[in-house]
Amino acid sequence: MKPRRGAVIAALALAAPAASDEAALLEKIEQLEQRIQELETNQESGGRTSEAARSADWSRRVRIGGSANTGFFGGEPDSLFDPDGFKIWDARLFVDAYLGEDVRMGDTTLFRDVGLSFEWNLVRIGDLDNDVGDLYVDFQGVGDSDWVNVQVGRFQIPVGESYLHYGRGYASQPFVSNNFGPWWWDEGVRAYGSGGSEIGRFGYVASVSDGDTPFNSEGDSDKQVTLKLFAEPFPWLRLSVSGLRTGELGSRTSNASGALWLGETWARPIGASTTVATFQDGVAVPDGPTRMRESWFVGADGILDFDDRARLWLAYGRYHMDANGGSFYDRTLHYWIAELILRGVWLAEPLRPFYAGVRANALGTYDGDEGYVLDMRRNSTLGYNMESLTAYSGVIGWDITSWLRLRSEYTHQQIDLVRGVTQTIRGAARDADFYAIELGGDF
Numbered sequence: 001m002k003p004r005r006g007a008v009i010a011a012l013a014l015a016a017p018a019a020s021d022e023a024a025l026l027e028k029i030e031q032l033e034q035r036i037q038e039l040e041t042n043q044e045s046g047g048r049t050s051e052a053a054r055s056a057d058w059s060r061r062v063r064i065g066g067s068a069n070t071g072f073f074g075g076e077p078d079s080l081f082d083p084d085g086f087k088i089w090d091a092r093l094f095v096d097a098y099l100g101e102d103v104r105m106g107d108t109t110l111f112r113d114v115g116l117s118f119e120w121n122l123v124r125i126g127d128l129d130n131d132v133g134d135l136y137v138d139f140q141g142v143g144d145s146d147w148v149n150v151q152v153g154r155f156q157i158p159v160g161e162s163y164l165h166y167g168r169g170y171a172s173q174p175f176v177s178n179n180f181g182p183w184w185w186d187e188g189v190r191a192y193g194s195g196g197s198e199i200g201r202f203g204y205v206a207s208v209s210d211g212d213t214p215f216n217s218e219g220d221s222d223k224q225v226t227l228k229l230f231a232e233p234f235p236w237l238r239l240s241v242s243g244l245r246t247g248e249l250g251s252r253t254s255n256a257s258g259a260l261w262l263g264e265t266w267a268r269p270i271g272a273s274t275t276v277a278t279f280q281d282g283v284a285v286p287d288g289p290t291r292m293r294e295s296w297f298v299g300a301d302g303i304l305d306f307d308d309r310a311r312l313w314l315a316y317g318r319y320h321m322d323a324n325g326g327s328f329y330d331r332t333l334h335y336w337i338a339e340l341i342l343r344g345v346w347l348a349e350p351l352r353p354f355y356a357g358v359r360a361n362a363l364g365t366y367d368g369d370e371g372y373v374l375d376m377r378r379n380s381t382l383g384y385n386m387e388s389l390t391a392y393s394g395v396i397g398w399d400i401t402s403w404l405r406l407r408s409e410y411t412h413q414q415i416d417l418v419r420g421v422t423q424t425i426r427g428a429a430r431d432a433d434f435y436a437i438e439l440g441g442d443f
Helices: 005-015 022-044 048-061 167-172 423-427
Strands: 062-075 085-105 108-124 127-140 149-156 185-197 200-209 224-234 237-246 278-280 283-285 292-305 310-323 331-343 354-364 386-401 404-417 434-442
Touching: 048 062, 048 085, 062 167, 085 167, 085 434, 108 167, 127 167, 127 185, 167 434, 185 224
Parallel strands: none
Antiparallel strands: 062 085, 062 434, 085 108, 108 127, 127 149, 149 185, 185 200, 200 224, 224 237, 237 292, 278 283, 292 310, 310 331, 331 354, 354 386, 386 404, 404 434
């Protein structure tokens, strides 16, 4: 039955003492009328008000974001961008959800905050991937500590600084092309923490994960472990060192496929996934064993960032792959990065939205007798015969708005091959320069 508004108001008026303030009484009556109207509306709608409230609460706890990059790409015959054409180069969707705060057991704080992050990796380097990037639950402030935060699920492997330029970071990176530094996703547990002192800020990121490239796949029960230590002794300087080790990779029936990527390659048995002959010590050799005994990585990065003036990034890393069949099929890859970005405001305030950059980076065995496939997109033409891949890039960018960026890049690529390869293989590595004009938006 609906409340009888007039009767309730009359009762309130009779119950009020004669000396009561008339204005206060009228205010109470108005509040009571408003509440009665809310009850009547809720009764008529069958309780839909509470559903609307729940919907409003959901929208406050969830943030949806994304990025998309498209443009015109072209290059020489061996550049992977021939013929010239328009491409959707990168596209992804992000969902971040707040799941709670101040989770306690008695008087003990278990977690300060809990959240969930999801990345839909829709398009990457012009290919329709349509798979999962990041997908993890983030427990922050474990035991009310700044030094213990834990992510459980699928995440970027925390080695070096390059992985920060992929996924969520691609929209804000200065170049169109990616560098040859370490990255990729894996399933497991990642812990991180940081703090400050008189000598600056320092911290760590560590992880334990499956160690295999394929999603939700593990060829062997051995786990991959990583540790990254970083320090920021000054606001303009960041230093980090990283290490990684996997146990055994692959099995008798499936090829090893390590989780860590360097640019567009990762740990695979020599000769896997290609019909191109592999040359070693100047002659063609059979494919290597499907298993790897282990792989390990060490690397270091230094970044000098002077806010809106300039940014310099230097990096080096070494990745060793230990074949199961002995040292004959072992491979050691080296990479290095030297990148400089100059921002327009350094010259004049009206040029603040503009920047220019140069980057030199390379990846290789640097051994004329032992090669590797340094970009898996060249599997069908060069196979495991690449000694080194060096790229020199120049870029000009314009931040049209805070969420829209135009980038134009030209890259000269030099591919060196091991000795003994055929003229057909050598001919597929001569003309590899490319260019791109890309427009990207994010929200």
